[in-house]
Amino acid sequence: VSAPTKADPASPAGSANALNRRRPLGDRGFAILALASGLLVLVILVLITVTTVQQSTTWFSDAGFSGIFRVAFDGNTAFGAMGVLYGTVISSVIGIIIGVPVSIGIALLLTQVVPLRWSRPFVYVIDLLAVVPSVVWGLWGIIVLVPWLQKIYLDIASGLKGIPVLDTLFGGANVGGASFFTAGLILAIMITPIITSLSREVIATVPAIDKEGAYALGATRWEMIRGAVWPHSQGGVVGAILVGFGRAMGETIAVALVIGDSVEVTPHLFYTGHSIAAIIALQFGEATGGEFRSALIGLGLFLFVLTILVNLVARYFVERSARRARGA
Amino acid sequence: MMTAASDSLAQPVDLREPSGWRRSKNQIMTVLMWLAFVIVLIPLGFVLVTLIAKGAGAISWQFLTNSTIPPNVMPLGNGGMGAAVVGTLEITGFAALLAIPLGVLGAVYLNEYGGNGILARLISFMSSVMTGVPSIVMGLFIYLIWVLHFGYSGMAGSFALACLMLPIVIRSSYEMLRLVPDSLRQGSYALGASKARVTVTVVLPTALSGIVSGALLAVARAAGETAPLLFTILTVEQTNPNLFSGPDTALPLQIFSNAQSAYVGANARAWGAALTLVAITFILMIVARIITSLFTRNSR
Numbered sequence: 001v002s003a004p005t006k007a008d009p010a011s012p013a014g015s016a017n018a019l020n021r022r023r024p025l026g027d028r029g030f031a032i033l034a035l036a037s038g039l040l041v042l043v044i045l046v047l048i049t050v051t052t053v054q055q056s057t058t059w060f061s062d063a064g065f066s067g068i069f070r071v072a073f074d075g076n077t078a079f080g081a082m083g084v085l086y087g088t089v090i091s092s093v094i095g096i097i098i099g100v101p102v103s104i105g106i107a108l109l110l111t112q113v114v115p116l117r118w119s120r121p122f123v124y125v126i127d128l129l130a131v132v133p134s135v136v137w138g139l140w141g142i143i144v145l146v147p148w149l150q151k152i153y154l155d156i157a158s159g160l161k162g163i164p165v166l167d168t169l170f171g172g173a174n175v176g177g178a179s180f181f182t183a184g185l186i187l188a189i190m191i192t193p194i195i196t197s198l199s200r201e202v203i204a205t206v207p208a209i210d211k212e213g214a215y216a217l218g219a220t221r222w223e224m225i226r227g228a229v230w231p232h233s234q235g236g237v238v239g240a241i242l243v244g245f246g247r248a249m250g251e252t253i254a255v256a257l258v259i260g261d262s263v264e265v266t267p268h269l270f271y272t273g274h275s276i277a278a279i280i281a282l283q284f285g286e287a288t289g290g291e292f293r294s295a296l297i298g299l300g301l302f303l304f305v306l307t308i309l310v311n312l313v314a315r316y317f318v319e320r321s322a323r324r325a326r327g328a
Numbered sequence: 329m330m331t332a333a334s335d336s337l338a339q340p341v342d343l344r345e346p347s348g349w350r351r352s353k354n355q356i357m358t359v360l361m362w363l364a365f366v367i368v369l370i371p372l373g374f375v376l377v378t379l380i381a382k383g384a385g386a387i388s389w390q391f392l393t394n395s396t397i398p399p400n401v402m403p404l405g406n407g408g409m410g411a412a413v414v415g416t417l418e419i420t421g422f423a424a425l426l427a428i429p430l431g432v433l434g435a436v437y438l439n440e441y442g443g444n445g446i447l448a449r450l451i452s453f454m455s456s457v458m459t460g461v462p463s464i465v466m467g468l469f470i471y472l473i474w475v476l477h478f479g480y481s482g483m484a485g486s487f488a489l490a491c492l493m494l495p496i497v498i499r500s501s502y503e504m505l506r507l508v509p510d511s512l513r514q515g516s517y518a519l520g521a522s523k524a525r526v527t528v529t530v531v532l533p534t535a536l537s538g539i540v541s542g543a544l545l546a547v548a549r550a551a552g553e554t555a556p557l558l559f560t561i562l563t564v565e566q567t568n569p570n571l572f573s574g575p576d577t578a579l580p581l582q583i584f585s586n587a588q589s590a591y592v593g594a595n596a597r598a599w600g601a602a603l604t605l606v607a608i609t610f611i612l613m614i615v616a617r618i619i620t621s622l623f624t625r626n627s628r
Contacts, residue, residue, distance in 0.1 A: 030524035034441055037433035038451045041458055041498065044491055048465065051472040105364025113361055122365065124617065129372055131545075131613050133552025135580045136602045139587040140375045143595060189371045220354035243460060250462025252555040253580075257587055277464045277555070284468075284559055300468045304461065311460035315453060 048304060056298030062291045068298075073263045073274075075283055079295035081302060083263035087180060087273040088303070091255060092248035094184025094269065095191055099248075100241055102188070103195035107237075110196075111203045112225060123197075130193035138257035141186050142178070146258060149185075150177030153270045172268040178260035181269040186254050191244035198243055202236030202321055203229060235324075239317030246310040250303060252277035276303045379603050386600025395567040397582065403593040409601050411567040415578040416608070418571050419482045419561065420551045423489035427550075428543045430490075431497025432532070435539075438498070439505040440527050452502065458495035466491045467556040480562040482576035488556035493546040500542025504535040537623035544616035548609040554580035579605040 060068070063079050070080030106126065110119045157171045206229050214224040260272025261282060276299050287293040386404055394408030434455070442448020470488040478484070508531050516526040532539070562575035563585065579601050586598035 027522045027524045030527070031437075031441055034433045034437035037430045038437035038442065038448070038498075040430060041434065041451055041455045041495060044469075044494070045454060045458060045461075047473060048461070048469045051469060052465075055472055102364045102367055105361045106368065109361035109365055113358060125372070126368065127613070128610075129368065131548055131552070131606075131609050132372075132375060133554070133580060133602075133605060133609065135552065135554040135583045135587070136375065136379070136606060139583055139598055139602055140378055142587055143598075144374075144378055189368075192368055220350055222354040222357040223350070225357075246460040250460070250464065252462065252464040253584055257584075277462055280464050280468065281555055281558055297468060297472070300465050304465045307460050307462055307465075308457060311457040314460070315456050319453070 045308075049301075052297055052301040052304065056294050056301050058290050058294035059298040063295065071263065071265050073279065073295075075287065075292050079291060080263075081276075081299060083265050084274050084276045084279050084299060085302070086265045087183075087259060087263070088249050088275040088277070090180050090269070090273070091183040091187060091259060091275055092245055094181060095187030095248040096241065096245055098185065099188035099191050099195060099244065103192045103240075103244070104199055104237065106192070106196045107199035107203055108225060108229075111200055112221065112229065123200075126193050126196055129189065134190065134251060134253045135257075137186050137190060138254035141182065141254060141258040145186075146177035146182060148177075149182055150175075153177065153179070153181075157270065168267050169269050172266075172271060174268070174272075175270040176260065176272055178258050178272055179270045180259065180273045183255045183259040183273070183275070184269075186258055187248040187251055190251060190254065191247050194247055195240050195244040198240035198318065199233070199237050202233045202240065202318070205236075205322070206232045233321065235317050236321030239314045239321065242310055242314030242317065246307045246314060249275075249310070250277055250307050252281050256281045276300075379599065379606060382596070382599035383603025386596045387603060391597075391600055392604065397565040397577065398593075398597075399565075400586065400589040400591045400594040404596040404600075406593075409579065409582060409597065409604065411565065412577050412579045412582045412601060413604065414567050415482060415561070415576045416551060416580070416605070419485045419557070419576065419578055420489060420547060422483065422486040422571060423493060423550055424543070424547045426486065427490040427493035427497055427546070431494050431543070431546075432501045432539060434494070434498040435501035435505055436527055436532070438502050440523070440531065455495040455498045459499060461492075462555070463488075463492055463553050464555040464558075467559050470556070471559040475560055479573070480560065480575040481573050482561055482568065482571040483573075485557045485561035485576065485578065486571070488560050489550040489553060492553060492556060493550050496546040496549070497543050500546070501535070501539045504538030504542065505531065507538070508534045537619050541616040541619040541623070544612050544619070548612035548616070551612065552580060552605060552609050554584050557581055558584075579608075 059079060067079060068081050070078065071083040071086075072078035072080050073083055106122075110122055114122060153170075153175045157175045160166045160171050210228040210232065211224055214228040219227060255275050256278035259275055259278055261274060261278070262272045263274045263279070264271060266273075280296050280300055280303075284293070284296050287296050388408075390405075391408040392413060393410045395410040395414070396407040397409065397411055398407035434451070438448050438452050438455075442451070466488045469491065470484055474484050474487060512530055512534060513526055516530045521529070557578055557580065561578065561581070563577045563581050564575045565577070568574050568576045583598050583601045583605065586594040586601070589595065589598075
């Protein structure tokens with residue numbers, strides 16, 4: 001605006017110069033604002049790592065290697081990570097074992113069986129599961145599900161008495177409603193929507209020509225799924241499962257309410273246990289002592305690193321299969 | 329080779345429907361897929377029915393507005409959850425105010441500015457990884473970086489929720505911006521508009537409904553989160569009118585503490601609060617769905 005006299009309206013170069021001179025303030029400011037917002041993601045991730053590492057050094061130095069790799073965590077003298085880590089992994093694995101077949105079944109149903117224009121109501125129903133808050137699943141779990149499951153668990157335990165492996169897994173003297181298995185069940189419900197929607201996205205990218213080819217060879221729908229859909233979407237579905245696994249490990253409140261609040265490593269799945277996220281939620285408020293608090297923050301760091309790793313691998317799978325679909 | 333080929337030619341080709349086991353297997357698998365869907369309906373239906381059966385009785389005008397949260401031992405009918413309702417709306421609202429603009433701007437960077445550069449790809453990848461960071465870790469993080477220095481406040485809770493929402497908003501807005509046709513951008517550039525102007529006046533309005541519905545879903549998810557609030561807002565029994573200082577309270581926290589209680593009154597209040605919370609999140613989700621369906625109809 002300041003130098004219109006210099007610009008020669010007849011010369012394109014001149015007018016471009018005027019434009020360039022006018023551009024910087026607003027345009028570059030907006031670009032910088034956008035870049036800063038994007039960078040915020042990286043900044044937050046780095047800050048999480050820095051602050052939790054900083055605050056957990058007391059635990060690392062006081063407990064030492066052997067102190068960290070022990071089972072017990074009593075908030076007093078023992079601050080081991082293994083017991084809660086075991087609970088996190090076991091409950092998540094149970095959640096995956098139950099949730100994955102169901103999720104993949106629904107994803108296939110919605111993409112291959114139900115016609116596309118009728119699938120929307122089904123998707124809404126699955127999304128409802130995702131919108132029910134964690135604490136509501138926990139409330140329902142502890143008040144309705146746990147007493148009900150307790151009876152079933154006791155029946156199962158008495159029925160399986162004496163059978164070698166099953167008695168160890170599902171039997172025992174201390175079978176109770178709040179347990180690893182109950183936590184796993186709740187987790188299965190909670191991770192089904194995310195695994196379903198990610199799998200659905202991947203499966204939807206299978207080229208129609210592959211599917212039609214399979215049908216043209218006389219395949220039934222199931223044979224078409226096995227032969228055309230599955231090989232194409234395998235990697236992406238594995239990624240979706242891993243995302244679900246990461247979610248299950250980080251799930252806090254629902255697990256805190258139904259897992260039973262006792263740190264144990266036991267093969268009995270119907271026994272009470274604990275998880276990393278749950279122990280932080282339940283005990284951080286009482287943790288006034290230096291090492292106690294530091295240990296809980298250290299466990300938070302463990303959980304953070306664990307879920308980041310799982311998600312890195314998961315996203316690698318998902319994006320690779322998405323790229324392949326675009327290339328194909 | 330010749331004999332093998334002529335042998336197979338000699339056999340008549342079977343053009344009938346797939347027979348026997350192949351057909352049964354297909355049917356079994358189809359039934360199993362439907363069964364998977366029904367299996368999911370059971371807990372969903374069960375939880376919704378229980379929620380309404382146990383929660384509806386607790387809800388009254390007094391329950392929703394009375395700002396004194398009674399102690400666990402008190403039976404239903406004393407006080408109410410007003411403080412928690414106000415807290416949830418304030419804290420989630422402020423979190424949305426922080427996370428949505430930043431998330432949309434981040435998505436603008438990824439789609440409009442970053443191009444295929446290494447930084448943009450890194451941010452895009454890390455933002456999808458960040459959606460998997462557990463909510464309890466976000467709570468710890470804000471506790472360490474904010475609460476330790478400035479004390480408990482509703483705003484600290486908003487920060488934690490905003491950290492959770494940010495990557496979700498970035499991802500969903502990014503997907504929407506990618507759908508905006510390039511011809512629109514080129515048309516605007518041809519009219520001499522600057523990049524910022526094209527983005528603000530052409531690209532963002534085109535993708536607006538998709539962005540809004542994605543953002544509302546993120547808000548709905550954040551409104552139900554408990555873990556990030558545990559160590560950031562603490563909990564109080566009275567409405568805290570000041571979002572920016574002093575401990576606050578929210579519906580998820582009240583559900584969590586009342587669910588752990590053995591008293592009947594506390595449990596009833598937990599169900600009432602849960603029904604209120606689910607109603608809030610469902611309303612947000614339904615609004616998001618309506619916006620999405622309007623959008624898809626328009627684009628067709």
